[in-house]
Amino acid sequence: xxxxxxxxxxxxxxxxxxxxxxxxxxxxxxxxxxxxxxxxxxxxxxxxxxxxxxxxxxxxxxxxxxxxxxxxxxxxxxxxxxxxxxxxxxxxxxxxxxxxxxxxxxxxxxxxxxxxxxxxxxxxxxxxxxxxxxxxxxxxxxxxxxxxxxxxxxxxxxxxxxxxxxxxxxxxxxxxxxxxxxxxxxxxxxxxxxxxxxxxxxxxxxxxxxxxxxxxxxxxxxxxxxxxxxxxxxxxxxxxxxxxxxxxxxxxx
Amino acid sequence: xxxxxxxxxxxxxxxxxxxxxxxxxxxxxxxxxxxxxxxxxxxxxxxxxxxxxxxxxxxxxxxxxxxxxxxxxxxxxxxxxxxxxxxxxxxxxxxxxxxxxxxxxxxxxxxxxxxxxxxxxxxxxxxxxxxxxxxxxxxxxxxxxxxxxxxxxxxxxxxxxxxxxxxxxxxxxxxxxxxxxxxxxxxxxxxxxxxxxxxxxxxxxxxxxxxxxxxxxxxxxxxxxxxxxxxxxxxxxxxxxxxxxxxxxxxxxxxxxxxxxxxxxxxxxxxxxxxxxxxxxxxxxxxxxxxxx
Numbered sequence: 001x002x003x004x005x006x007x008x009x010x011x012x013x014x015x016x017x018x019x020x021x022x023x024x025x026x027x028x029x030x031x032x033x034x035x036x037x038x039x040x041x042x043x044x045x046x047x048x049x050x051x052x053x054x055x056x057x058x059x060x061x062x063x064x065x066x067x068x069x070x071x072x073x074x075x076x077x078x079x080x081x082x083x084x085x086x087x088x089x090x091x092x093x094x095x096x097x098x099x100x101x102x103x104x105x106x107x108x109x110x111x112x113x114x115x116x117x118x119x120x121x122x123x124x125x126x127x128x129x130x131x132x133x134x135x136x137x138x139x140x141x142x143x144x145x146x147x148x149x150x151x152x153x154x155x156x157x158x159x160x161x162x163x164x165x166x167x168x169x170x171x172x173x174x175x176x177x178x179x180x181x182x183x184x185x186x187x188x189x190x191x192x193x194x195x196x197x198x199x200x201x202x203x204x205x206x207x208x209x210x211x212x213x214x215x216x217x218x219x220x221x222x223x224x225x226x227x228x229x230x231x232x233x234x235x236x237x238x239x240x241x242x243x244x245x246x247x248x249x250x251x252x253x
Numbered sequence: 254x255x256x257x258x259x260x261x262x263x264x265x266x267x268x269x270x271x272x273x274x275x276x277x278x279x280x281x282x283x284x285x286x287x288x289x290x291x292x293x294x295x296x297x298x299x300x301x302x303x304x305x306x307x308x309x310x311x312x313x314x315x316x317x318x319x320x321x322x323x324x325x326x327x328x329x330x331x332x333x334x335x336x337x338x339x340x341x342x343x344x345x346x347x348x349x350x351x352x353x354x355x356x357x358x359x360x361x362x363x364x365x366x367x368x369x370x371x372x373x374x375x376x377x378x379x380x381x382x383x384x385x386x387x388x389x390x391x392x393x394x395x396x397x398x399x400x401x402x403x404x405x406x407x408x409x410x411x412x413x414x415x416x417x418x419x420x421x422x423x424x425x426x427x428x429x430x431x432x433x434x435x436x437x438x439x440x441x442x443x444x445x446x447x448x449x450x451x452x453x454x455x456x457x458x459x460x461x462x463x464x465x466x467x468x469x470x471x472x473x474x475x476x477x478x479x480x481x482x483x484x485x486x487x488x489x490x491x492x493x494x495x496x497x498x499x500x501x502x503x504x505x506x507x508x509x510x511x512x513x514x515x516x517x518x519x520x521x522x523x524x525x526x527x528x529x530x531x532x533x534x535x536x537x538x539x540x541x542x543x544x545x546x
Contacts, residue, residue, distance in 0.1 A: 011426070012423040012425065012426050014375075014376060014422075015421060015422070015423050016375055016421025016422070064372065065363055065367050065372050065377060066363055068363075069360060069362060069363040072362075073359060078359055078388075079359075080391055082387045082391070082433070083384050083387045083388050083391070086380055086387055086430075087360075087384055089380050090363075090377050090380035090381055090384065093374065093376040093377050093380055094372070094374070094377045097374045097376065097377070098372075132429065132432060135426070135429035136380075136429070138423070138426050138429070139376055139426065
């Protein structure tokens with residue numbers, strides 16, 4: 001039975017941090033660009049706070065150390081798949097150590113807008129070595145719950161065009177899939193979605209149909225989060241009756 | 254699964270300023286092993302076995318050029334020795350390309366900011382240096398190697414293996430981060446006692462640098478004492494690396510000319526079967542020097 005403090009690292013973790021209990025909860029929202037992650041995360045966070053939980057947010061490429069570098073490098077087209085992967089990993093590590101772990105230690109619910117799976121999906125589609133990407137992320141903590149907003153490419157495309165518009169990198173233009181940015185975007189996103197489906201099976205994501213209205217998606221997300229929190233509370237309740245068996249995070253494999 | 258051709262487009266004009274011209278157009282970035290089945294491991298986690306068997310550091314590289322690296326702690330005199338070696342090689346007409354640890358523009362700002370504001374953790378410190386290396390690998394190391402040039406690297410991946418592990422990251426992890434680095438034809442480790450290194454550094458400037466002294470680890474509030482403790486760890490790891498990766502060791506407390514003489518002898522050995530003709534052919538008449546033969 002999983003309880004609030006039994007967390008596992010994906011690989012070696014961060015040996016120099018030692019064993020610290022992490023009573024908080026790490027919930028990840030995954031899904032391709034334009035699927036509505038930020039709207040859903042905002043609604044989910046507000047709701048959890050009304051329920052009395054302290055919530056902390058963290059998002060892909062938003063680390064104070066690296067967000068400027070990543071933006072600049074993307075704008076200057078200076079990246080190749082390897083430097084891209086490493087910058088993502090550095091951004092992730094920075095947020096893991098400065099945002100995610102401290103919040104979990106303090107008992108917060110951390111909602112992560114994307115997690116290492118984004119790197120796994122993108123790197124595979126970009127043609128990087130998937131085994132290597134996974135090795136890079138050995139320092140990651142395995143989330144308690146991964147909710148994947150799932151969408152088909154035909155529903156996604158109009159949403160993106162109406163939203164922030166088609167982005168060079170999100171179109172995989174660097175892969176030279178075609179000269180037409182629309183075709184390239186569609187092709188690249190279709191490959192990403194396919195890869196997310198594969199990852200969902202591999203890592204046991206909860207798949208949420210994101211083709212529906214915002215409220216319907218939100219209701220389902222809340223249901224999954226509630227189920228998770230109830231399961232944790234039950235397990236903790238039972239554990240405390242038995243003899244406080246909560247085990248600290250181990251940095252060992 | 255290999256990387257596609259990468260366009261060396263905007264923003265790299267200044268990279269080649271002090272080197273010979275590189276092959277233009279496209280070249281492969283890190284060359285990944287093909288056909289890796291990621292689904293075979295039931296725990297989803299990569300295995301350490303793949304790291305060991307696939308690591309190019311354990312096998313000679315396939316390129317026509319030569320890669321010579323120097324390693325050692327700060328104040329070991331390795332940069333001085335490498336500069337002398339570079340002059341000597343150039344004077345003989347060899348096509349040489351020099352590249353230095355932590356010199357890529359890509360992460361310069363992030364590293365500076367991270368150091369100034371003390372934002373770096375052992376892991377981000379390690380990853381940012383890996384970005385620097387990967388960027389230089391793409392533009393500064395692989396193209397000249399493929400063009401048949403002699404690449405001189407002031408510090409190589411062993412610097413990360415020593416320093417980052419001294420900071421506490423997992424040794425296996427940092428090896429996988431640099432998994433695509435080719436094995437140098439010669440890596441010379443300049444071995445120097447802590448006190449000699451300290452003396453040299455303090456003679457040249459008033460203060461030790463924060464990270465060079467390992468102050469980020471909180472070992473001691475006194476920079477000199479912290480330097481001793483941190484760099485001793487680094488030295489011990491370097492000693493282990495010499496065995497693991499077959500680094501050649503040079504006693505770096507000796508006279509500069511004597512060290513240089515030993516260095517040149519080792520380089521001559523490493524260049525014995527170097528296809529100089531072919532290198533010149535591939536690279537045009539390199540650097541305008543007359544050919545040796």
